[in-house]
Amino acid sequence: MNTRSTILEVDTVALVHNYKTYEKLTQKDVYAVVKANAYGLGMIKVAEVFESENVTMLCVATLDEALELREAKIKTPILVMGYTPLDSFHLAKESSIHLTITSIEQLEAIKMSSLTDLLLHLKINTSMNRLGIELNDERLKPLIHHVSKTHSIEGIFTHFAINEMTALASAFQLFKNYVISLDFSFKSIHAKSSKNSLMLSEDFTTAVRIGIGLYDNDLHEALKPVVRLVSEVVALRTIQSGETVGYNGIFAAHTPTKIATIPIGYGDGILRSDKQQNVFINNVAYPIVGNVCMDQLMVMVDDRVSDHDEVELFGHNQSVEAYALKRDTINYEVLTLLSQRIQRVYK
Known part of the structure; x- marks a missing residue:
């Protein structure tokens, strides 16, 4: 289950x-x-x-x-x-x-x-x-x-x-x-x-x-992408100027800012260093802000984002290889680090 x-x-x-x-x-x-x-x-x-x-x-x-x-x-x-x-x-x-x-x-x-x-x-x-x-x-x-x-x-x-x-x-x-x-x-x-x-x-x-x-499909044009890593928006809040997000407050808002919480974190294989990554909501890129937590990460979004919108980390909008390059690693590592806590769904 x-x-x-x-x-x-x-x-x-x-x-x-x-x-x-x-x-x-x-x-x-x-x-x-x-x-x-x-x-x-x-x-x-x-x-x-x-x-x-x-x-x-x-x-x-x-x-x-x-x-x-x-x-x-x-x-x-x-x-x-x-x-x-x-x-x-x-x-x-x-x-x-x-x-x-x-x-x-x-x-x-x-x-x-x-x-x-x-x-x-x-x-x-x-x-x-x-x-x-x-x-x-x-x-x-x-x-x-x-x-x-x-x-x-x-x-x-x-x-x-x-x-x-x-x-x-x-x-x-x-x-x-x-x-x-x-x-x-x-x-x-x-x-x-x-x-x-x-x-x-x-x-x-x-x-x-x-x-x-x-x-993965980066080695030849005839290959097809095989995987999508997806989650959803489970919380939305607007923080005010000067408020921070996540552990140690490394991100601080300069203006009223809308923050979405996504239930995936380093316990699932998303690294704390992935805070430089974007996720995609409704095919629009949004940046991860603050430190990635064990079970959640936070994203700076706008009014186009609603509760329970699907969030894609890689797949249609960004290949595993592109995600890996931003992490300064290889697609092998990105995939093999994904924990058993993430359900695999076969289509």
Whole structure:
């Protein structure tokens, strides 16, 4: 049950459109990345949408996320892209979950263990220096051939750090050369993600991993916006010259000023620093004033605004990307910070 008017609207038709757009633009299998609660949109429901479209693979960051999907009866293959401790591998095996091998040491530990029949993808470090087997590590080739006798090494992948064409092409070529040198037939080779899959055309990889490109529309003109964050005006008052708004009184009126209270705050993922943002009421921009509170924020409005008018923080009037730029961050962070207190409504 939800009694709040503060909701995140998710357009599932646009979501499917973006998925199919990436299929068309890249001419590859699209692995849908649903980690971090599907970038804030709701992992279970979003996974159900993709499963109905027969997506080849769902990608998550942790085994816990993968198990949550299985508990929700999601049958689509799932790849855990992050590190998983060896003592949890049996849980992945029991649920037919693909695991990422993030180091030579991890692969050696599997070789020495009594585990069998794991579904494995090898991650190669090309430039992120975060996780992955180092490029040109000569120990990998013999290990692959040994481990593949008792496990299914399904795929190999990397993740590029820089989306600049020269650096991207160079890192891709290094990855390609290393994969070829391993002399192993991988069912899946994936390297590119939302942005760089639209930059670099090649016929070596079999799939692309798409996350933010499914959920926002700033990367290509053919993509559609998927989300709207909306609330409502729950209180209106006029304050006089010299009166202040919110904690610490950082905003003071210089003339009689109309203030609207909106029931959304930093407890929902709106930052205190968002006081420089505008919201949109009846398609008109109005500035947030005073400090954002945990449960409310206040907006300076005019006589065109009435009680219970809808308030849009991002959506039709302002993209998530535009909102993020004003926050000096990225759209990924804006969406993933939205708390569970905000109901997701699917249309």
